[in-house]
Amino acid sequence: MGEDKLSILKKNLRNLESIAIAYSGGVDSTFLLKVACEVLGDKVIAITAKSSTYPERELMEAKKFAEEIGVKHIIIVSEELDIEGFAKNPTNRCYYCKKELFTKIQNIAKENKVKHVVDGSNMDDTGDYRPGMIAAKELGVISPLKLSNMTKDDIRNFSKQYGLKTWNKPSFACLSSRVPYGSNITIGKLKMIENAEQFLLDLGFRQVRVRHHGEIARIEVSPEEREAFFNLNTMDKVSEKLKEIGFKYVTLDLFGYRTGSMNEVLTDKQKILNQ
Secondary structure, X not given: OHHHHHHHHHHHHXXXXXXXXXXXXOHHHHHHHHHHHHHHHHHEEXXXXXXXXXXXXXXXXXXXXXXXXXXXXXXXXXXXXXXXXXXXXXXXXXXXXXXXXXXXXXXXXXXXXXXXXXXXXXHHHHOOOOOHHHHHHHOXXXXXXXXXXXXXXXXXXXXXXXXXXXXXXXXXXXXXXXXXOOOOOOHHHHHHHHHHHHHHHHOOOOOEEEEEEOOXXXXXXXXXXXXXXXXXXXXXXXXXHHHHHOOOEEEEOOOOOOOOHHHHHXXXXXXXXXX
């Protein structure tokens, strides 16, 4: 069944003829880019957006892989904080971000005579509150992985078969997702979050989120990594560093990392109003 999904993906890509991929360097877009280059060759452009919500380490990894496979890679500036209303952090914040991003990618696609804009959304992305997908649909962005019925597990398994280093890369979302809805997003907050998460990654944690609740840092790590915090030396190091970064209080979320934890405060009514 899995092999059929890969065959379907290749067929779907072949039918598109030429594409511009919204490429972040994450698990999904890296796999999509690899397969697309295999199928369409030089009819593929990878486009990465540089902004204050996108950590430097992610940009460097994206650039490195694009160079390795020899794809045309365009880096654009798409500063979300410049979008009217975005910094106020409404519940449909991602809609404005994706609309801006995909509009810019569409313009580049037209300039390069590329027929379609695609993204790395997959079947698992349909289970959470994702207003950005509404913007993608409005602008006609295609999601080949989703159309091929691929789940995150499928993508990781195929990525491993292709020898991609991203096959077991932790999930990542833009840094703005660490700030509670209704709380203003600032470059200062984003920098604090980036520095705090980088410190935890440097300590050896793999799946990391540092949620910015004003003076409080709420750390999420994968459930199996929580045990590492039951070490006084680790707790002292993390607390001291995050206070140095600017937080007054440092806490650990006892449930650990889970996708969309900031959406847990939203009611179904709020989600519907923003769709």
